[in-house]
Amino acid sequence: MKKLLSTLFTLFIVLSVSAHAVFIETSLKGTKGEPHALKIVYGEPNEHELVSKWWWYKEGMQINLTLIKPDGSTSTLATTAQGDHLSATFVPDQDGVYHVSLKRDTERKEGAKTQYQINAIATIHVGHSTLGNTASHLANELFVFTGQTSFKNKKEVSLTLFQKGIPTANTAVQIIAPSGWVKWLETDAQGVIKFIPEWKGKYYAEVSRREKVEGQSFEEYSRTSSMSFAVN
Template sequence: MKKLLFSALLCCCMATAFGHALWIETIVNGKKGQAQEVKVFLGEYAENERDSTQNWFSNMRDFKLYLIDPSGKKQQLECTPAGNHFKATFTPQTDGAYVLYIDHTVQEVYSGSKIRYYAQGIVQVNHAKGLDNLKQNDFVLLTGGAAPKKINVPEKVSLLHKTKTTLPKAELVVQSPDGWTKKVKSTQDAFSYVPVWNGRYLLEGTFTEDEKGDHEGKPYERVWHCVTYCKDVTK
């Protein structure tokens, strides 16, 4: 009976780990001298499920949120729990693009996989100078810019890793605010989708790395990488 219960709990944890995503939400257009609120969620975006911070699995509550200002200066932002998300604030002092970024490795190994979550966000103050600072990070999702896109206009997306020229088994999943989800196939290492509803979309890029080793005292056979980015779409 205990073995059956353990197996059920293990399956539940695996489903949570691979079914969930970590993402950042914030207002895209900021103002100098005005506090900017940032929210970090864990859950299933398309299902409108955002887990209470008290129920975040493994060591997910220990993530670190960083801000890179337009000059390239990097600092860690303090995050506090607020129900179904963590929140942080910063105040832009100059014009340009402010990059928000999380890079977090899950403590447990699930079904032979080490899991590494990434989440990015961009706040633009008057112009996009400094947007290339996003590429300082290990795994990023690149689009046509931080500004909101229009419905029915194709959006090109690419996945970029700091040290890898090819990303094995790379996938992009697009999730709309209305629960619509689509897995997009790549063409020459790039992706394209057409948003048909207005609102905030979640873009989720993944790839699986064939690497073996030990993590927190447990062996793993592969590394699953997952990066997210919220993209606003207007009519």
């Protein structure tokens, strides 16, 4: 019993703050023919640092987002620097599920042994079609995905972690609730985590993994990734 309680405490520990990460903030519902706004923020959900303080962003640097439409076609969205975020917009032209993806290797100092990579995903549903709601549309090397089209409070949520297109087991994923409460869950053999949300609102999933590499001028990749979903 003590071992079970210890395990549950480790996996479901409640924390007051979470680590800084890159998030794409946007409404997860869009309307065909109407502009849809996106924000790239750095910090913690609802506590964003000024762009000038982002260690991975240099003044004037262009950060591009990849827009994946429901039919699988892609386009590039350029961002504009604002006070505490980068902004972008697109206009949905078909019903279905859109994905907006950020993937970027950060600037690495000469001689540094670790290459950091930032990944972030946002999924926007337009209309009632589920066309495009597939992990195969995403080219990020690390991301959390869900095939669910809606999330209900007190009902089980299922998320899958992918690395290089393969479900990834035995990895801790951080779930950040609307209240700021944090839960850590470990993926199972199929790369899946499941939990029951306790509040309505927007949730974030965040994960990081390190990978040893050969034939590069550095020794390892350190990747982070985030996504969000809304519980009604």
